[in-house]
Amino acid sequence: MSAPERIPPRSVTSAELLAEGELTVRGRIRDASNAALLCTVAYAGREASCVYKPVAGERPLWDFPDGTLAGREVAAYEVSEVTGWGLVPPTVLRDGPYGEGMCQLWIEATPDAELLALVDEEEPGPGWKAIGFAEVGQGRTALLVHADDERLRRLAVLDAVINNADRKGGHLLPTPDGRLYGIDHGVTFNAENKLRTLLWGWAGEPLPPESVGVLKGLRDALGEGGGLALRLAALITPAEVDATRARVEALLASGRHPEPNGEWPAIPWPPV
Template identity: 80%
Template sequence: MPAPERIPPRGVSAGAVELLTHGELTVRGQIREASNAVLLCTVAYEGEQADCVYKPVAGERPLWDFPDGTLAQREVAAYEVSEATGWGLVPPTVLRDGPYGEGMCQLWIEGDADAAEPELLALVDGETPEDGWKAIGFAEVGEGRTALLVHADDARLRRLAVLDAVINNADRKGGHLLTGPGGRLYAIDHGVTFNVEDKLRTLLWGWAGEPLPGEAVAVLSRLDEGLGEGCALAEQLGSLITSAEVEALRERVAGLLASGVHPKPSGEWPAIPWPPV
């Protein structure tokens, strides 16, 4: 029998979702650095095969500020919102049954080893970033020294900063950024999102207080419409997160449109996740 055809990491999203939803999951190993159970799998369906990540709800560690057993649903909700923006920043993600019960299943993104991608994060000397970079803050680098942590002034990261503000991402670390074939930026690990309280913690503060670009305003306007009562996106999210969280999402989108600027740290919650990478 011929070997299954391997689909590319980013192809037709609907095809990837169908594969993830209906395919047979085979566990290949565990990613032990993660705080929750993260299993590396292959998924095969109708002659196609791909690598994926499976995070069973049963392997989630309780958190004091999020309801138990909800992280997988939040990951899927983040994917749905990402798709609604049209930016495709989150790999195809579904909620499904698996070898260890219900969980999140997400397409594995393989980086392009041959691509000469510019750095997205860096530590630099001095108190101000060079052109093309945005300051995050100072970090201790040992022996009593500090360096300025910066991120690239990159349109892909700026889109992600807007998405994170919308979904109220409480944990945007540098290690959650993946560059796929063709320089496409992906973001992973969205289990701590959609809280009704402001919990935005991110490395992408470089645009804080700056006017939102026209592209972002147009996307937020579409989201505002799509989150109306009875709309498909709102209905879909309502099956994944609570009604209060959907309403808080609406309010965040409306708030961004009203202010017209990237949000600033609230001062009531640590602004940068730890560890940052």
């Protein structure tokens, strides 16, 4: 009689690990403006580092009076997943040592990846897109540029959809395997236009066909009864969900990357 076939254990996804694993706080990330804790999370034989941001440690924001930073961080991940681009690290809303909060997989970035630069020129060189001129001291200015990189362009589209008010250089995490992640999405999804970003290099240019296809998929997922719409409803306000739909429709109608409207500072401060 033959031995019964052994079924290998199912691998645990990063989202399952974050949602179900045991959180152990290792320390505090001190340069964060709100409480951000470096933790390890362990579940079903898998362990990883993560960032846990409890709602109890959030500072109120006058221009984001509704919802929570944690909820918006998770909402950004949900939108990113529907695009298929995987631009936001796995992120969940869960209970933790200091109450409910956002838990996000820690990403080890490549320190020498060149995505932003200051150049002493009037125009960007090949492979770069202009952001604007910046003061560099002693009455001098330099041109701030970002790479003409497909990964950044996808992130610029995602930011336009989620209305990211704080896309800084330090929120860009390129990895050794060639991927690019964006982090710190706590000030997103406002019903008013608050897009502030360093990724203005494509402003006014036609959207790539790939982005148009992704936006059409988002429109379907955000429709009444759509899976994404239902998930977002548990994380942000109805007005913010409606505004997200409207931004997707506006991007599809124009077929172009958005431009600064002059009603809100276009670049976050500090930019890095």
